[in-house]
């Protein structure tokens with residue numbers, strides 16, 4: 001194994017454990033990522049020592065907790081290119097962030113007959129909140145389809161995103177297809193008809209640099225636990241002018257200016273949307289988590305003792321090898337495999353490796369995805385199976401489930417090879 005990857009892996013204690021008596025091969029990173037020691041240490045320090053509620057008290061410990069919490073917000077703003085830290089709302093996850101926009105922006109600005117466009121590849125958390133608000137206000141839902149290769153079909157933009165569309169809610173990268181979507185074209189076309197755009201970045205933020213000053217999305221959402229940080233926490237980025245005119249989503253402590261029995265005035269952004277005690281422990285964990293992400297993208301202060309450029313090169317080279325190998329081996333070594341999200345099918349000259357993350361959803365023809373996942377589990381290989389919160393997409397692909405192997409920056413080509421061996425064995429057992 002590449003010695004740099006070995007060093008990275010040493011920083012993730014969960015990776016060195018056994019499962020069913022074998023070395024664990026963790027390939028469910030799209031569901032939740034493992035946490036580096038720096039994140040675990042910070043979580044332990046926040047719980048064990050700096051455990052005081054934020055924004056509330058006059059004593060030193062609360063001040064320190066508040067400072068760490070707000071530093072994390074500044075770090076997120078910088079990481080995603082938001083112009084102000086007030087654009088960053090902390091929520092309990094990506095799901096909560098999308099619901100916040102649907103229930104606040106949607107309830108305030110949608111009316112009967114308006115249209116909401118959702119991506120065909122959306123996760124349930126970027127479908128159901130829109131159905132709830134559409135039912136409440138009498139809005140209609142339309143679907144932006146994906147091509148055979150698995151990215152949004154730009155040929156359909158003009159016929160689907162028309163006058164009357166008020167919200168476009170799409171995925172940066174689908175949790176099933178793993179294809180990097182062409183966001184710019186969709187955002188600029190949506191704006192030209194007067195719609196606002198929400199991008200679900202739950203998978204995108206993990207794999208792609210984003211700069212919201214240039215991307216021009218109106219809302220961008222993600223979860224901390226998929227980005228190597230703590231659970232029960234997420235981020236909503238919103239443009240200032242939109243967040244300012246949106247009403248609060250929940251009422252409670254911390255989101256108020258003055259309260260009387262009759263009337264309340266609200267705190268300025270971002271606290272207007274942060275009612276109640278936030279998950280300040282997981283919020284704080286974003287700082288070391290982002291430091292890790294910056295390091296594997298070749299930036300920031302040295303994360304292991306060497307240069308971050310070396311980390312970047314090692315991780316990128318391994319991911320590229322995994323993507324090329326997986327396509328080849330699923331087709332040629334396992335065989336009878338249907339892969340969902342194969343950007344090569346749309347591209348003639350571009351490299352598919354640049355369009356796809358190391359996430360593979362597939363079926364061995366004639367087998368049940370859960371049976372395959374169970375066989376892999378016995379070999380210590382953790383993958384997902386079933387509907388994976390994207391039932392409409394899987395239905396449109398003509399299947400009722402799929403196996404998904406999603407690789408993280410600490411996974412290796414050797415683990416990919418063991419997965420393929422496991423799949424060959426599963427096929428033999430199930431055929």
Ligand code: PMP
Nearest residue numbers: 093094095123125175202203223
């Ligand atoms: N969107 C996508 C694309 C996802 O993959 C997920 C998690 N699987 C979510 C949204 C929801 O994230 P969470 O459950 O952390 O709120």
